[in-house]
Amino acid sequence: MNSPAIHPLDATDPLAGYRDRFIPTGPDVVAYFDGNSLGRPLRRAHEDLTTFVEGTWATRLIRGWTDDWMQWPHLLGDALGRAALGAATNQVIIGDSTSVLLYKLARAAVDRMAPRNEIVIDTDNFPTDRYILEGVAQERGLTVRWIASDPGSGVTADQVAQVVGPNTALVVLSHVAYRSAFIADMESITGMVHDAGALMLWDLSHSVGSVPVELDACGVDLAVGCTYKYVNGGPGAPAFAYVRAGLVDEIVQPIWGWIGRNDSFAMGQGYEPAAGIRRLLSGTPPIVSMIAVRTGIELIAEAGIERIREKSIALTSATIEAVDAWPAHLWLQVASPRDPSARGGHVTLRHPKARELNDQLWAAGVLTDYRAPDGIRIGLAPLSTSFGELDAGLAVLRELASK
Numbered sequence: 001m002n003s004p005a006i007h008p009l010d011a012t013d014p015l016a017g018y019r020d021r022f023i024p025t026g027p028d029v030v031a032y033f034d035g036n037s038l039g040r041p042l043r044r045a046h047e048d049l050t051t052f053v054e055g056t057w058a059t060r061l062i063r064g065w066t067d068d069w070m071q072w073p074h075l076l077g078d079a080l081g082r083a084a085l086g087a088a089t090n091q092v093i094i095g096d097s098t099s100v101l102l103y104k105l106a107r108a109a110v111d112r113m114a115p116r117n118e119i120v121i122d123t124d125n126f127p128t129d130r131y132i133l134e135g136v137a138q139e140r141g142l143t144v145r146w147i148a149s150d151p152g153s154g155v156t157a158d159q160v161a162q163v164v165g166p167n168t169a170l171v172v173l174s175h176v177a178y179r180s181a182f183i184a185d186m187e188s189i190t191g192m193v194h195d196a197g198a199l200m201l202w203d204l205s206h207s208v209g210s211v212p213v214e215l216d217a218c219g220v221d222l223a224v225g226c227t228y229k230y231v232n233g234g235p236g237a238p239a240f241a242y243v244r245a246g247l248v249d250e251i252v253q254p255i256w257g258w259i260g261r262n263d264s265f266a267m268g269q270g271y272e273p274a275a276g277i278r279r280l281l282s283g284t285p286p287i288v289s290m291i292a293v294r295t296g297i298e299l300i301a302e303a304g305i306e307r308i309r310e311k312s313i314a315l316t317s318a319t320i321e322a323v324d325a326w327p328a329h330l331w332l333q334v335a336s337p338r339d340p341s342a343r344g345g346h347v348t349l350r351h352p353k354a355r356e357l358n359d360q361l362w363a364a365g366v367l368t369d370y371r372a373p374d375g376i377r378i379g380l381a382p383l384s385t386s387f388g389e390l391d392a393g394l395a396v397l398r399e400l401a402s403k
């Protein structure tokens with residue numbers, strides 16, 4: 001194979017070397033633009049998994065639980081909080097899927113806020129968020145107040161101000177919109193929700209590991225997010241939940257399992273929630289699934305979230321610049337914020353035949369994401385994506401769109 005010339009932006013990219021930490025994609029992949037949906041595997045994840053199975057699971061056996069496995073939800077949660085969430089210790093835990101943790105937090109929050117009887121969420125939030133909150137509302141006899149968000153941007157502080165009031169129990173929003181990549185104003189929206197006396201829950205699935213988050217500084221009450229996107233934890237890796245230190249002992253989540261009980265191994269009668277963030281747990285922690293999450297968190301800590309963000313902005317800006325320069329007859333339009341400070345880690349393009357184009361891109365080895373009705377998402381994981389790869393993928397897109 002002849003190696004192509006190094007792209008000038010790769011030559012000066014301080015994070016360029018991190019790309020080699022990942023297991024190479026197969027020869028059928030020209031460009032991987034879905035790192036925001038499923039991050040690529042790290043070589044270290046492979047080693048860490050093997051070491052765990054052979055060296056720890058096989059040899060420590062049941063003793064692993066008392067060695068340290070029972071602490072992993074806390075240890076990894078704290079490490080993620082430190083590396084990417086602006087969260088001090090004892091507020092983040094690794095647990096179930098994002099959907100299940102969202103359910104637990106939302107149920108706990110609305111019960112804490114009774115008799116307030118309204119939940120606020122937006123119409124373009126990620127589907128699982130909308131469905132889970134509808135379910136919680138039905139279960140507890142509450143009303144959902146919908147913010148009609150603009151799919152091309154996202155929820156603004158003004159929109160939140162218009163719906164919150166004395167009946168609001170909980171507001172649930174995504175920090176980075178999964179469709180447009182719009183970044184919501186966490187600090188002012190959280191403040192506004194608090195002024196109304198309600199609790200604020202942020203979904204950080206598209207932020208964590210890509211956009212720095214300051215949960216403690218913004219006074220956020222509750223948050224959840226995925227670890228299989230920019231954290232590279234692997235398909236279905238367990239999610240994280242954050243509960244503000246001053247709030248955690250006032251909330252009770254609805255799945256009363258033994259691991260979240262006070263003094264689990266006393267196996268006593270009756271459920272009493274454990275003190276602190278541990279009460280978010282229900283059953284046995286998914287240790288094997290946490291190994292690649294741990295590897296991914298260590299990588300973010302090493303590279304530094306601020307540097308990751310700088311590269312992310314460079315990648316998304318280069319994408320927008322390229323597409324803007326293409327002729328109008330390609331029918332490709334940028335549908336993500338142009339202001340980099342309001343844009344997360346991906347760029348959504350609109351095209352009248354987005355679904356067909358996306359299929360053609362996949363057939364040509366450019367793995368993008370189709371989002372109904374007319375969006376193609378270019379997801380750019382900063383640590384695994386090079387500018388050369390970006391150019392190669394965009395060249396294929398341009399060619400297919402010209403046909």
Ligand SMILES: *Cc1c(COP(=O)(O)O)cnc(C)c1O
Pocket residue numbers: 097098099100126128129174178203205206226239
């Ligand atoms: C990816 C994503 C999820 C996924 O939830 P799962 O329970 O892991 O399927 C939830 N919310 C948002 C905003 C997401 O982007």
